Amino acid sequence: MTSLRVTVPASTANLGPGFDTLGMALGLRDVVEVLVTEPGLKVEVLDAGAGDVGDVPTDGTHLVVRALRRACEHLGVEMPGLHLRCHNAIPHARGLGSSAAAVVAGVAAGYALAGRGLDDTVLQLAAEFEGHADNAAASLHGGVAIAWRADGRYHAERVEPHPALRPVVAVPAERSSTHATRGLLPERVPHADAAFTAGRAALAVHALTARPDLLLPATEDRLHQDYREPAYPASLRLLRDLRERGVPATISGAGPTVLALTTTGILPPGTVVDGFEVTELPVDPIGVQVTAGE
Incomplete structure (x- = not known):
């Protein structure tokens, strides 16, 4: 793909007693538009409700960019020149998984640019950024996620939430x-x-x-x-x-x-x-x- 659109949901973690283990995806989505360009990088951060644009970098330190670059490294492809438009809807630093959503969006974009479908390693790459997988697994899979770490790897299983929630x-x-x-x-x-x-x-x-x-x-x-x-x-x-x-x-x-x-x-x-x-x-x-x- 030379142009793609990534949407990723907010998440809530712990759900009370499930500390660093339980996560749930919520119906509030960030949108990242990715356009392959000539060599170079341009990042636009557009506020769609978060009110935190002034605190978000617009260079290579942007979390979506870092995650995208990490995915390209893992897949053995060179990151092309990119123009990113990030439409923020998830409030930052409020406990709604904004960082995990940005990382998941970046990794998913890297896989798409490489022409690859998402696989089990996506969770590993995303969880590495924060050291736990509950938010990342929820944003990745939707629904309710049960996450854990064993033998140096992150794991997660999706379970279906009750429809009355x-x-x-x-x-x-x-x-x-x-x-x-x-x-x-x-x-x-x-x-x-x-x-x-x-x-x-x-x-x-x-x-x-x-x-x-x-x-x-x-x-x-x-x-x-x-x-x-x-x-x-x-x-x-x-x-x-x-x-x-x-x-x-x-x-x-x-x-x-x-x-x-x-x-x-x-x-x-x-x-x-x-x-x-x-x-x-x-x-x-x-x-x-x-x-x-x-």
Whole structure:
């Protein structure tokens, strides 16, 4: 292809107890238009709702470019001259997988330019950038992803989300970074908390795929969310308020977005969401898509 269009969904990770393991694709997509040109590189970043364009590089350090280059290296092809138009819709640094989406888009574009279909190595290349595969697997495959690492390789399996799920996200204006919030996590946790969370993670898979009525207990966590409260106290207040109202709510990824796993697409009347932009985002069933450009 000399011109192509890559669309890739946002994602939410952890889903409460599935720390670095569970991910789910959401119906909010970044679009990357790729045009093969004379030698050189041009990157345009066009804001389609993220409001973060000023912080995004427009040179070879752009994450899509880095991932695309890595894919070309892996496939043994030379990266041609390129003109990229990146239409951002996924908010940056809010826990909705913007970095993973950019990486997946870049790797998928590299494969398409090389005339290759996506294979199992795509997840390896994408997950290398962040060191875990939950967001990348969700953006790659759509639906709900279970990710793990074994023998130096990343693995993931897609499972089908229950059709009644209607996720709602509450996105604050403030940002957070995975690096900063991971620094708040203790090196050790009590055995009882680890055992509790392992049981809830197993239950979460069942609840997400077959029994959404169990999502409230299934999304309980004792490994990471409370420890991160100093980074975004308003998000934890909203999370606890929702859970007290019977809504299965979690911190989305590293935060500060709050994810509510509803079956109605709305939050309960009277929920105080000042400072948050509340949106229903369906589960994305498809994952990354590459088509010929116009």
